[in-house]
Amino acid sequence: MRTALNPGSFDPFHNGHLEIVETASELFDQVVVAVIRNPAKTPLFTLEERLEMLTEALVPFDNVKIVAMKKLTVDVAKDVGADVIVKGLRVASDFEYELQQAQMNRAISGIETVFLPCASDSSFIASSLVRQIAQYGGADRVGSMVPPVVAARLREKFNQ
């Protein structure tokens, strides 16, 4: 049995993320989605809110579970028994950054990383752009880019 760890901030989780989880759930026996708590940044949604949204959005996937991440990725991987880290890639500059992370993670723990390319029609969806649009009164306009639970939370947060 092979387990993959898919770490991310997911602030918020969007359809590009969902596709990666879906593909990973087909390629591996189990997928653990790990939500990063970055103390240095103030997220739009708290760690708890993000965990709730992911839990709801990922109900259809039997072999996916969700954890909060308060350690280095490679240590979370060990804790959950992951054989490999899975990351989505959208553009070349993502790749350069993620390649360094992957090589660093291999150097300090031996764990490998596999990259899954995003679908072309969601390649422009980024959490930062979704936040920006929602904050300027456009929560309705990102409805086709995020799972229903995330759309609802964005509308609620911005009183729309």
Added chain:
Amino acid sequence: MRTALNPGSFDPFHNGHLEIVETASELFDQVVVAVIRNPAKTPLFTLEERLEMLTEALVPFDNVKIVAMKKLTVDVAKDVGADVIVKGLRVASDFEYELQQAQMNRAISGIETVFLPCASDSSFIASSLVRQIAQYGGADRVGSMVPPVVAARLREKFNQ
């Protein structure tokens, strides 16, 4: 059981390729390495020579087999029952090209592609550079970059 298809020209097969096969053989139940016959280019080694070298270099891997590839990658994938295509990535410009290929392959067949990052210490090894060095009398100097069988064939080909 999950099978991965790893296509490439492998002209010649080098240690960067070997690492990708090794990682793929751990992540998937079976790996099929497919050697591309590109009628538009004159390779350094014939398709048969490349198949022989790969066969010898990949002896240690029980779950890896080698085929010649005379169709589109997605059709070979179907023929061998592959669930996914596996490609190695070294640099950002590789990524841009491979992302298009991956998205095209998904569009025409539904098959997904996963990318494995090369190890940092073999990131500069490319078949084109290995050929170039060997052709200018440097077959001995690429000994640490290719499997022994490839090193031997390079020395033979260039009478060294």
Added chain:
Amino acid sequence: MRTALNPGSFDPFHNGHLEIVETASELFDQVVVAVIRNPAKTPLFTLEERLEMLTEALVPFDNVKIVAMKKLTVDVAKDVGADVIVKGLRVASDFEYELQQAQMNRAISGIETVFLPCASDSSFIASSLVRQIAQYGGADRVGSMVPPVVAARLREKFNQ
């Protein structure tokens, strides 16, 4: 009145090209699509075949005309009275090449270039991939990526 010149090999013309022409025809009063004859390469379709396909595919656009290009782009621009060159961009490596071309064209003639980004869902469609798929018996599979006239010609050319 402003006229834009859209040069390309169009071997073959595909839906990504079509989108660029469509957008250009909205932004400018007239668009001249110029088909490059590159004596150094053997195209899949002759210059005449490419002109015929473009003529048919671009019938819906009243303000678009098609010419063959046997001079430098900047000289064709002058001949057709173009105020600006229009190029589509898909990926970052396209950009680097096209930026140099644009700066060179400005240096030798003063003409400016504007870039139009491809739509995300056709970002993986490239003429080289379309040719490759069609040549390996997959003309039917690129039907959704090219105008009907191009799909018909591909099937014809490969006896499918």
Added chain:
Amino acid sequence: MRTALNPGSFDPFHNGHLEIVETASELFDQVVVAVIRNPAKTPLFTLEERLEMLTEALVPFDNVKIVAMKKLTVDVAKDVGADVIVKGLRVASDFEYELQQAQMNRAISGIETVFLPCASDSSFIASSLVRQIAQYGGADRVGSMVPPVVAARLREKFNQ
């Protein structure tokens, strides 16, 4: 009549920006330059100061007007009746970011974006570098990179 919207932080406006406005004013009937107010960042110059400098620097252009931007770019575009968004591009990493923005803007509003390449001899001028030099006592040294009104304000701000 076609109107283009050119949004930016312009903190401060420099000669690379000026070239983009100049080219846009030739390609389109009207150009609206929109100055972004980003509440998350503390700019070097206030929104008001930036509007004043732009107003002075753009006096020579009859068909250019300047607005402050307190909404999403696509909403400002609608407010001012813009048919298209215009952005300058300097380097490949700019392109990757701007392509995502352009595809997102098209997805939520249907508006297209055109990119204008910077001139090669101003490709290294970035507002962040201009600020950095001026802050370390080098306001005089950026005199050739910014319009006179900006040079004067920089000298004033840093008491030089």
Added chain:
Amino acid sequence: MRTALNPGSFDPFHNGHLEIVETASELFDQVVVAVIRNPAKTPLFTLEERLEMLTEALVPFDNVKIVAMKKLTVDVAKDVGADVIVKGLRVASDFEYELQQAQMNRAISGIETVFLPCASDSSFIASSLVRQIAQYGGADRVGSMVPPVVAARLREKFNQ
């Protein structure tokens, strides 16, 4: 006699930095390593701590000296009599940023910049990743990526 200036934040100094200093010390008669004090960021190590670590790590190099940098790079270069600026490059996005800096520095002072490529096996070592690992209790794990004095300070800082 030729002197090279090698500026950086060095927060902390790691083996990739060390290689650049080593190569520079062979190519030039004297190398001045300049530690940037960036008032806008809170570093992990104070300027004084970084100067101490560099001083110890660079003892083996007779022709290298260390200074703190409180001016523009080009002004520090003039103060120390440097003929050229030396920067290490790891990935393509580094290059794009450093090229702009280099062209800007030439424009305001005439000083040239040379780039030294990192070794492939340290290409993934970045100060930001080293800090991140150390902060999450992994100071021991970066021991092979930094000079002994830096490893000791990291362990001390994080009470490990």
Added chain:
Amino acid sequence: MRTALNPGSFDPFHNGHLEIVETASELFDQVVVAVIRNPAKTPLFTLEERLEMLTEALVPFDNVKIVAMKKLTVDVAKDVGADVIVKGLRVASDFEYELQQAQMNRAISGIETVFLPCASDSSFIASSLVRQIAQYGGADRVGSMVPPVVAARLREKFNQ
């Protein structure tokens, strides 16, 4: 005394190349410019013609000499006693390719490579674009981009 080797095809030598030689001649005691003979390509100018043009164009530089290159770069470096290889860089994709070459050259011989960035106002000048313009009757138009001897030869070759 330090000697730098600057290898290239120089087909033809242009002002971007000239700037690199000029900077290298200031940074190193001696510069050897090595002209690559690539048997796989048909150049516009023969090796002999290229050597003649370089010899004339580089007369002003006392510490520069020119050789033909019929071996691997690292072997030519040894033959001429070079301590380092010098390459010019214009764009990020150049960097990715040259970084691999540099790391490969270090791996097989221990020799280091330094990169010199092109000047921003010649960043778009590439030999391939110069050839293309000259071949289409534009030899006069590249006069400002190449040394006088190269401009004369281009005019001569194309009977202009």
